[in-house]
Amino acid sequence: MDLKSYIRVIEDFPQPGVRFKDITTILKDGAVYRAAIEQLKQTIQHLQIDIIAGPEARGFVIGAPLALELGVGFVPIRKKGKLPGETITADYNLEYGADVLAMHKDAIQPGQRVLIADDLLATGGTIATSIDLVRQLGGEIVGAVFLIELSYLHGRDKLDNVELYSLVTY
Ligand SMILES: O=P(O)(O)OC[C@H]1O[C@H](OP(=O)(O)OP(=O)(O)O)[C@H](O)[C@@H]1O
């Protein structure tokens, strides 16, 4: 299935100059959503994965179904102030802003092999920070997987020691 044809591009959202890649047009169609998760699974099934971590919010709709498909657990990387237990946090920048990400201190056991999953790689700020948090907890990053990669923002350059997998490139 050609997933790119199901992605809606919206100009100047959330700010002028940004071409927003909207995946709600994939998610609302059960067959297309399933095909996307299946293609992601095929892409990373050679990796030995203990657990998947995904950043709020769109990382949840990619990471959680992928974890179920692989038979592993899922841990959320949330925006600051949402997780109820003890957390570690890190500041980050993304294509259109800045924020703080958090993980529960007990989300990852030292030595666990962790796959990061998200809908989209843009500048790489979100994923670089997610990787940093997982490593602070003792996790080993086996790779990061995305539906979409915006190659013109060069996120890969920030992540040159990590295996990156994406299905659709702009
Ligand atoms: O590579 P970057 O420049 O860091 O940008 C990519 C991130 O931006 C979006 O999330 P956003 O922070 O907009 O949050 P949302 O998932 O809650 O919409 C997207 O889902 C990625 O996580």
Ligand SMILES: Nc1ncnc2[nH]cnc12
């Ligand atoms: N251009 C973009 N479209 C959708 N999500 C994004 N996250 C960062 N940049 C984005």
